[in-house]
Amino acid sequence: MPTHVLVVEDNPVNQKVAVAMVQKTLGREHVIVDVANNGREGLANSTEHGHKYDLILMDVQMPVMDGLEATRRIREWEKSHAGEAPYFIVAVTAHASKMHVEECLEAGMNRHASKPLTLVSMRRVVEEYRDWRVKMFKSCK
Numbered sequence: 001m002p003t004h005v006l007v008v009e010d011n012p013v014n015q016k017v018a019v020a021m022v023q024k025t026l027g028r029e030h031v032i033v034d035v036a037n038n039g040r041e042g043l044a045n046s047t048e049h050g051h052k053y054d055l056i057l058m059d060v061q062m063p064v065m066d067g068l069e070a071t072r073r074i075r076e077w078e079k080s081h082a083g084e085a086p087y088f089i090v091a092v093t094a095h096a097s098k099m100h101v102e103e104c105l106e107a108g109m110n111r112h113a114s115k116p117l118t119l120v121s122m123r124r125v126v127e128e129y130r131d132w133r134v135k136m137f138k139s140c141k
Helices: 012-026 039-047 067-079 098-107 119-140
Strands: 003-008 031-036 055-059 088-093 111-114
Touching: 003 012, 003 039, 012 031, 012 055, 012 119, 031 039, 039 055, 039 067, 055 067, 055 119, 067 088, 067 098, 088 098, 088 119, 098 111, 111 119
Parallel strands: 003 031, 003 055, 055 088, 088 111
Antiparallel strands: none
């Protein structure tokens, strides 16, 4: 079963980099990647269009709706859909200060990854996602 990933990023170059990193880390044949151009599209993809993602890579600074607000709204949506597993949301941003990381976590993101994404950082994201997923399944038993 492939891993479904949503990349929420307004910059086309960063979109391509993120998609390539995900495909290289998980294996092109084992992943389906969708792209949203801003937080509003990311929110719609993850809550309105019937898609279920395993992992969401969320830029923080975007037009229309930023990643923090999109994450807050996704977490609110999850509360009203309690039977479904929550999303693993990763902030992908050039801002790496302690204050900014805390802001991302307070908004409901699971972790922070600094831009530019590298294979090493993407592998860490995937490892943490897999560990989190195992814990989620164990807690459901």
